[in-house]
Amino acid sequence: MTLLRKRWLSVAVLTALGVLGGVVASLATTPTYEARSQVFVSVQGSSDSASDLLQGSSFTVRQVKSYTELATSPRVLDPVVEELGLTDDAASLAERVRAESPMDTVLINVIATDESARLAASTADAVASSLADVVGELETPAAGGDSPVQISTVRSATVPTEPSSPDLRLNLALGLVVGLALGIGLAVVRELLDTRVRSAPDVEAVTDAPVLGAIGYEADAPEHPLIVQESPQALRAEAFRRLRTNLQFLDLGDGARTVVMTSALPGEGKTTTSINLAITLADAGQRVLLVDADLRRPAVARYMGIEGSVGLTTVLIGKVGLRDAVQPWGSSMLDVLAAGQIPPNPSELLGSETMTALVGRLGEEYDVVVVDSPPLLPVTDAAILARRAGGAILVSGVGTIHRQHVAGAVAALGTVGARLLGVVLNRVPLKGPGASAYGYSYYEYASEPAPTGRRRARPAHGSRRRPGPGRRGRSGAAASLPEQPLPARGQAGSRRAPELVPERVPVGTGPGGTASFDEVVAPREGR
Structure with missing residues (x-):
């Protein structure tokens, strides 16, 4: 029955064609x-x-x-x-x-x-x-x-008043039976040949990583990418909060404050998933930094309405200090580091020692760092980042991506020794046979009408205080900070920023033996 619900259109079309064929055959046959x-x-x-x-x-x-x-x-x-x-x-x-x-x-x-x-x-x-x-x-x-x-x-024979052939009712019955049989047969064949990811078991068939969440899809979803900000009580927004909860209960390990969001192929929704996850984490009181590390097709700045020309690339090449590149967003504890200008060598830039030092430093200064990265199969950027970070979360578009693509993405992470934290199923249907598998057909939220406009808060670039002259004099290694654990449940937002903020981050070799960022910005406290 599940197969018929999934492939009902094929069965219905062929059944209708069978009945239509019976009608046509009856009309085309000369009455006898x-x-x-x-x-x-x-x-x-x-x-x-x-x-x-x-x-x-x-x-x-x-x-x-x-x-x-x-x-x-x-x-x-x-x-x-x-x-x-x-x-x-x-x-x-x-x-x-x-x-x-x-x-x-x-x-x-x-x-x-x-x-x-x-x-x-x-x-x-x-x-x-x-x-x-x-x-x-x-x-x-x-x-x-x-x-x-x-x-x-x-x-004696009597003159018949009705033709004996064609038998319309018989032809309709035969057309119905033949069409239904062909429809069911086609549905079975398509199901056997269809390798697209449609449910959690499809993902579990190629990886042992858990399915962390399922994000619903509606017709107007492209018009409302920041659903958590625009309609907090919507079903899709609730799905992101469940994803946040599952991520908090996941055994992330010591180095998993930095999470790389990626996908197997473009167009699976990794960027909007990264943004909404970052917003929900910040809404829970955690200090969150969202980094756009997709240096080939950056989109975070466009979605969030912030300045995108200054960001990760300009920091990595030393043109802008980190303090000036990080932008506050909204009223929650969320900072955003845009991608900056598109470089000619994204892979080399993301794989540099400079990037390694930056990832490590930001992981200490923020509760969670969410990194939006390129897809895994076309380029190696995401695999490089995932190895340097705490792990990767793979976003898979339901109905668009195939199981072999997911397997290829998992293999790409395994090749470099990166950890796959879990999989997020995106664009799950909110209606139809696939909805009940994820719980979307069982509940609705009674909510006030969603706001029609998007609430975006642009950062005030002049609000950050630049460091005094005495903070630029050291060229050695950055001061080490004690390990800061993630806040326990019920204590989100209770941590205060470290009192000691390192002036520089060792990022490679330069004049005097050490090249450095201008500074590492201290996260905001309880905006």
């Missing part, structure tokens, strides 16, 4: 009429004794079968052709005439079909009469005398 004449075969005995009557009856029953075969012979039909003035010969007429006898009777039914109802009746009567004459000739004794076998007409 069938007339029936019935004769009785008897034997005249020499006496009326019981034994003679029994022998005569047995003889008649045996002979009836021969007479039915004789009815379509040229000897019987040639006189009919001549009598009715038909243009057909005996062989053609035999195709439209048949004779049959009910079992253990001496009755013979002569049936004739024709496109003309009147001619069908005339043909049936003429064949019955000709059969009686021929049988009389054949059964006449050689010594002379009358034939002991007599064939008498007991029912």
Whole structure:
């Protein structure tokens, strides 16, 4: 039944085509009429004794079968052709005439079909009469005398009022059965050949990583990418909060404050998933930094309405300090580091020691760092980042991505030794057979109308205080900070920013032995 619900359209279309085929076949077939004449075969005995009557009856029953075969012979039909003035010969007429006898009777039914109802009746009567004459000739004794076998007409043919063919109801029934069978067969074949990811078991077939969440999809989803901010009580927004909860209960390990969001192929919704996850984490009181590390097709700045020309790339090449590049967003504890200008060598830039140092430092300064990265299969950027971070979350578009693509993405992470934290199923249908598998068909939220406008808060770039002169004098390694655990449940937002903020991050080699960022910005406290 699940298969029929998933493939109901194919089954319905082929069933409808089968019924339509039955209608077309009925309309295209020339109507034919069938007339029936019935004769009785008897034997005249020499006496009326019981034994003679029994022998005569047995003889008649045996002979009836021969007479039915004789009815379509040229000897019987040639006189009919001549009598009715038909243009057909005996062989053609035999195709439209048949004779049959009910079992253990001496009755013979002569049936004739024709496109003309009147001619069908005339043909049936003429064949019955000709059969009686021929049988009389054949059964006449050689010594002379009358034939002991007599064939008498007991029912003359009547002119039919309705055609016997085509049978519309029969054709419709056959079309329905054939169409339904073809539809079910096609549904089974498509299901066997369809390798697209449609449910959690499809993902579990290629990886042991848990499915962390399922994000619903509606027709207006592209118009409302920041659903958590725009409609907090919507079903999709609740799905992101469940994803946040599952992520908090996941055993992330010591280095998993930085989470890389990626996908197997472009267009699966990793960027909007990254943004909404970051917003929900910040709404829970955690200090969150969202980093756009997709240096090939950056989209975070466009979605969030912030300045995108200054960001990760400009920080990595030393043109802008980190303090000036990080932008506060909204009223929650969320900072955003846009991608900046698109570089000619994204992979080399993301794989540099500078990026390694930045990832490590930001992981210490924020509760969670969410990194939006490129897809795994086209380029290696995400795999490089995932290895340097705490792990990766794979976003898979339901109905668009195939299982072999997911397997390839998992293999790409495994090749570099990166940890796959889990999988997020995106674009799950909110209605239909696939909805109940994720709980979308079982509840609704009674909420106030969602706001029509998008609430975006652009950062005030001049609000950050630049460091004093005394903070730029050191060229050595950055001061080490004690390990800061993630806040326990119920204490989100209770941590305060570290009092000691390192002035520089060691990122490689430069004049004097160390190149550095201008500073690492201290996260905001309880905005």
